Amino acid sequence: MINHASASEPSRPVLVSxxxxxxxxxxxxxxxQVFDLAEVSATPRYAEMSEVLGDxxxxxxxxxxxxxxxTNGTTPLAxxxxxxxxxxxxxxxxxxAxxxxADHAAEMARVNNTVMSGKRGERSWHFVKSSHSVVGPDAVVKLPEGASSVDWEVELAAVIGRQGKNLSLEEALDYVAAYAVSIDLxxxxxxxxVDLPEKSPFRMDWLSHKSFDGACPIGPWLVPAEYxxxxxxxxxxxxxxxxxxxxSNTNQMIFSLAEQIRDLSARITLWPGDVVLTGTPAGVGSSHGHFLRKGDRVSASVAGLGVLEVSIEA
Structure with a gap:
């Protein structure tokens, strides 16, 4: 049942880089057809996505x-x-996130021999990925040196379009500009x-785990939140x-996107262009001991947002 979204053209105008x-x-x-935004809007700075999201x-x-x-005489490209x-x-x-x-938390708890409570009274938990790990549609990702257990995680990505701090649950989604498909490799x-003792404070390595080159495919386009x-x-x-x-379905999230934005904004100011990856459901490779290999093709979809595909370097 993989055909949740179509790789063909979206039904309404969307933004691409x-x-x-x-x-x-x-x-x-x-x-x-692709129309140059800077040209059709007569706004040269809109050649940069950071300027677009800031406006x-x-x-x-x-x-x-x-x-x-x-379109002001602008000739589109196919x-x-x-x-x-x-x-x-x-x-x-x-x-x-x-x-x-809940199902992914349970499978990872089994793999790591830990306890994942996921109680609703708790606040959502986030880590940071490097912005330089982002790649786009049809990217070829090289497995990081020394890694043999690179896993896949499909996620809904929310792109922030307004500066926000200490946001309420009711207003949180008003700060989302657009959505996209993402894969958290x-x-x-x-x-x-593993060369350090289990109780060493330096044993964990989130940088290598989550931020290697190509670890964050996002695409294929940005669908405005109002759609x-x-x-x-x-x-x-x-x-x-x-x-x-x-x-799966995003209705299976433990913490909704609005709750995540509320919790994040309580700790740090959110800015236009920030991205929130909202978590992944069960079915990751580590739950079965299966991981990505050279030459693999990964295809991720979110309903209404398109299909994002990347390859692992052969």
């Missing part, structure tokens, strides 16, 4: 009113003519420095070489 012969640009994708209140109105037949890049550009910060699906065997009726009712799935590994 692309390479089409003039360097990296931001575009509006509609009907298999989100204006850009979302532009997307809502966009008419492909009236989608097949461009190379799609990570739509978020280089994000500000990436916050990953740990153990945020994790080098399980690099998460601990997503309920981020807690989205099917998501992941396959490796065509074999379904994960198949």
């Amino acid at each position: 692309y390479e089409g012969g003039r360097g990296t640009r931001v575009g509006i994708l509609v009907r298999q 989100w209140s204006l850009v979302k109105d532009l997307l809502r009113r966009f008419d492909a037949s009236a 989608l097949a003519e461009v190379r799609l890049l990570a739509p978020v550009g280089t994000p500000g910060a990436i916050y990953g 740990g153990a945020n699906y 994790s080098a399980r065997d690099l998460s601990r420095r 997503v009726k309920d981020p807690q009712q989205l099917d998501l799935a992941l396959s490796v070489n065509g074999e379904t590994k994960q198949d």
